Amino acid sequence: MTNPARLESPDRLTRAIVRLPGENFGQGLTTAGLGAPDFRTMLGQHAAYVRALENLGLEVLTLEPQSLFPDAHFVEDTAVVLPELAVIARPGAPSRRGEEETIEPVLRRFRPVARIREPGTLDGGDVLVAGRRIFCGLSARTNEEGARQLGALVMDRGYSLTTVPVASGLHLKSGVSHLGGERLLLTRGMAGCGLFRSFENIEVDPSEEFAANALFCNGSLVVPAGAARTRRKLEKLGMPLVVLDVSEARKMDGGLTCLSIRF
Numbered sequence: 001m002t003n004p005a006r007l008e009s010p011d012r013l014t015r016a017i018v019r020l021p022g023e024n025f026g027q028g029l030t031t032a033g034l035g036a037p038d039f040r041t042m043l044g045q046h047a048a049y050v051r052a053l054e055n056l057g058l059e060v061l062t063l064e065p066q067s068l069f070p071d072a073h074f075v076e077d078t079a080v081v082l083p084e085l086a087v088i089a090r091p092g093a094p095s096r097r098g099e100e101e102t103i104e105p106v107l108r109r110f111r112p113v114a115r116i117r118e119p120g121t122l123d124g125g126d127v128l129v130a131g132r133r134i135f136c137g138l139s140a141r142t143n144e145e146g147a148r149q150l151g152a153l154v155m156d157r158g159y160s161l162t163t164v165p166v167a168s169g170l171h172l173k174s175g176v177s178h179l180g181g182e183r184l185l186l187t188r189g190m191a192g193c194g195l196f197r198s199f200e201n202i203e204v205d206p207s208e209e210f211a212a213n214a215l216f217c218n219g220s221l222v223v224p225a226g227a228a229r230t231r232r233k234l235e236k237l238g239m240p241l242v243v244l245d246v247s248e249a250r251k252m253d254g255g256l257t258c259l260s261i262r263f
């Protein structure tokens, strides 16, 4: 029998790419100061994450760890995938440059591929797609040239691109998530930047800023464990919530969206 969730429709996500964390994932980049992560716990949390995506109707393609790149399971940073094309990123952190090379052949199976080229840098975590509007964070990882190149690739396909200075947090999507339609979940700081005024802004509780990185998928919202105040706010919206513990990814500055590429 056909799984109705797999039927292609423009708004429906059907696939995700994830990568298993390697044993050395604790050697990745971090500023979190939340202590050393535990590999076994990380593997368990990653497996629960994959199951959750499958339950939301996605076919999940799981790649093997890349021992040379301890951050490589944060696959979101390596590409931006739109219905029309996949843009292979050029990671801003030198230690992550090269992760994108193994993602390109995978994405070529599903989309025409374009690339961000030197001197541009761009991390997928800085790119928020809300329908035909794309917001690109200018951060420690994504530079003006990377944003300009992305804009040039998407503009003639009917998208607008707005750059957003990332004043705190690693990436743009550390502070803002699209919840479908005209709705965003974001930190007070992001709301205050003024660039998201045309959306309905749902602010996370100031004591739970990490909850601004949430994963909207096929009508449900995956939220991180440990953000009860924000969750109570979100419950009022009436959309199904899925709560996942991503404590070990958080210790490495990661969150829910960075563990997959969804399209």
Ligand code: CIR
Pocket (backbone or CB within 6 Å): 028, 029, 030, 071, 074, 076, 077, 093, 096, 124, 125, 126, 170, 171, 174, 252, 253, 254, 255, 257, 258
């Ligand atoms: C890094 O610093 O690049 C990784 N330790 C974390 C990347 C998280 N990625 C994301 O939020 N998109």
